[in-house]
Amino acid sequence: MKKLSFLLLAAALLLNACDKPSGGMLKTDTPPRPIGQTDMLGFRCDPIPTVRVGFIGLGMRGPGAVHRFTQLEGVEIKALCDLYPERVEKAQKILSDNNLPSAAEYSGEEGWKELCQRDDIDLVYICTPWQLHTPMAVYAMEQGKHVAVEVPAAMTLDECWQLVNTAERTRRHCMMLENCCYDFFEMATLNMAQHGVFGEITNVEGAYIHDLRFLNFASKEEGGYQGMWRLRYNEEHKGNPYPTHGLGPVCQVLNIHRGDKMNFLVSLSSDQFGMTEYAKQKFGADSPEAQQTYALGDMNTTLIRTEKGKLIMIQHDVTSPRPYNRLHTLSGTKGFAQKYPIQTIALEPNAHSPLKGEEMSEFMAQWEHPLTKEIGEKARQVGGHGGMDFIMDYRLIYCLRNGLPLDQDVYDAAEWSCIAPLSELSDRNGGMPVEIPDFTRGAWNKIDGFHHAIAE
Ligand SMILES: NC(=O)c1ccc[n+]([C@@H]2O[C@H](COP(=O)([O-])OP(=O)(O)OC[C@H]3O[C@@H](n4cnc5c(N)ncnc54)[C@H](O)[C@@H]3O)[C@@H](O)[C@H]2O)c1
Numbered sequence: 273m274k275k276l277s278f279l280l281l282a283a284a285l286l287l288n289a290c291d292k293p294s295g296g297m298l299k300t301d302t303p304p305r306p307i308g309q310t311d312m313l314g315f316r317c318d319p320i321p322t323v324r325v326g327f328i329g330l331g332m333r334g335p336g337a338v339h340r341f342t343q344l345e346g347v348e349i350k351a352l353c354d355l356y357p358e359r360v361e362k363a364q365k366i367l368s369d370n371n372l373p374s375a376a377e378y379s380g381e382e383g384w385k386e387l388c389q390r391d392d393i394d395l396v397y398i399c400t401p402w403q404l405h406t407p408m409a410v411y412a413m414e415q416g417k418h419v420a421v422e423v424p425a426a427m428t429l430d431e432c433w434q435l436v437n438t439a440e441r442t443r444r445h446c447m448m449l450e451n452c453c454y455d456f457f458e459m460a461t462l463n464m465a466q467h468g469v470f471g472e473i474t475n476v477e478g479a480y481i482h483d484l485r486f487l488n489f490a491s492k493e494e495g496g497y498q499g500m501w502r503l504r505y506n507e508e509h510k511g512n513p514y515p516t517h518g519l520g521p522v523c524q525v526l527n528i529h530r531g532d533k534m535n536f537l538v539s540l541s542s543d544q545f546g547m548t549e550y551a552k553q554k555f556g557a558d559s560p561e562a563q564q565t566y567a568l569g570d571m572n573t574t575l576i577r578t579e580k581g582k583l584i585m586i587q588h589d590v591t592s593p594r595p596y597n598r599l600h601t602l603s604g605t606k607g608f609a610q611k612y613p614i615q616t617i618a619l620e621p622n623a624h625s626p627l628k629g630e631e632m633s634e635f636m637a638q639w640e641h642p643l644t645k646e647i648g649e650k651a652r653q654v655g656g657h658g659g660m661d662f663i664m665d666y667r668l669i670y671c672l673r674n675g676l677p678l679d680q681d682v683y684d685a686a687e688w689s690c691i692a693p694l695s696e697l698s699d700r701n702g703g704m705p706v707e708i709p710d711f712t713r714g715a716w717n718k719i720d721g722f723h724h725a726i727a728e
């Protein structure tokens with residue numbers, strides 16, 4: 273008997289060992305929660321009947337958001353801000369074209385602070401370059417504002433904790449604007465997953481594969497990023513700087529911090545060839561752009577293991593000449609879904625043959641998510657990546673107006689964003705496993721599954 277229990281114990285230890293990296297793991301610190309501060313899981317604020325909004329960052333992304341907000345009920349656009357006053361002027365025109373009153377204007381390096389200080393704003397909506405996201409979000413929350421911030425919300429682990437601690441301390445919402453969670457196929461497959469169509473989901477994949485060579489090397493006059501911020505980032509950083517488009521939707525499927533959690537990752541990149549090649553073609557072999565070193569590899573692949581034994585693969589490639597792809601692959605014990613390159617659903621007992629033609633259309637219609645059913649048609653009309661951006665904004669405003677928890681909370685923002693610095697850490701250490709912090713500080717199992725809150 274004694275021998276048997278010893279064997280069982282040894283077997284259990286062996287099994288357990290497979291859950292953890294067998295070599296070393298780079299540990300990350302979890303700062304203790306400051307005394308008096310509590311978690312924000314399921315956090316609600318009093319309903320805000322009319323949500324008064326200020327926008328910061330009116331480059332390529334921001335004006336589209338301003339336009340979408342002109343199409344929403346229960347909002348007032350109070351203030352607009354960009355580094356450049358002419359961009360603010362241009363966004364004002366979106367308001368006048370929609371017969372809306374003009375908004376207060378802010379510009380220059382620090383104008384955004386004045387916007388955040390206004391006492392007639394409930395929500396600050398941030399569409400600036402990556403490294404300004406956290407400083408602006410933190411400042412806005414400190415001024416008592418709820419925050420919606422573009423992806424990734426944070427670029428360092430310290431910034432992730434700043435967001436969590438500031439939201440917890442100020443009791444303000446901090447939502448990262450992960451629009452890909454609201455695309456039609458992602459919503460439908462989430463609905464299917466939540467109803468067990470794929471059985472137990474065991475592994476998932478997401479990606480941001482988008483040839484951005486033109487934009488990265490475009491000047492302001494050519495319509496590029498302000499101050500070429502993305503190229504400058506690529507010069508310095510490895511890993512996956514932009515993980516959230518692929519990760520957000522699959523984390524919702526896996527109920528991350530709502531019953532499961534990401535434990536550790538390993539990450540590797542190819543070397544960089546594509547940016548140099550492109551720069552040679554565009555500017556000449558001796559040009560500073562072609563001579564410049566770029567740390568970011570062409571392709572990065574990151575693998576994440578969860579507490580419940582699930583596997584997430586996330587890729588990033590913005591330099592290879594290939595079609596756009598976010599993968600969105602869900603694989604379970606009873607079926608499979610994949611969005612790119614062709615929307616595919618395959619189910620037991622015929623999982624070797626994907627659904628085709630009418631059968632596929634009927635199946636997709638049957639499982640359309642209630643939210644896209646409700647607002648999808650209007651979203652397609654208003655637009656924004658085919659409508660998903662509008663669905664995201666609609667949900668944000670709906671939840672604020674009804675005093676509901678937001679679909680994406682500050683822990684999502686921190687968890688999905690932290691893959692940027694942690695994949696870089698692993699990548700720079702030969703793919704070494706890196707621990708992913710539990711930003712809920714022990715409460716990852718408190719909420720049972722991911723659900724879109726609905727007003728009663
Ligand atoms: N979710 C999506 O699908 C999606 C799509 C595109 C971009 N984005 C994100 O949106 C953000 C903005 O991207 P973009 O393509 O619009 O870049 P962009 O360079 O075109 O725009 C950034 C804007 O921020 C302004 N800005 C810079 N410093 C500022 C300051 N101190 N105060 C006020 N404004 C300042 C710039 O002048 C510029 O107009 C990025 O985080 C990007 O990753 C998300």
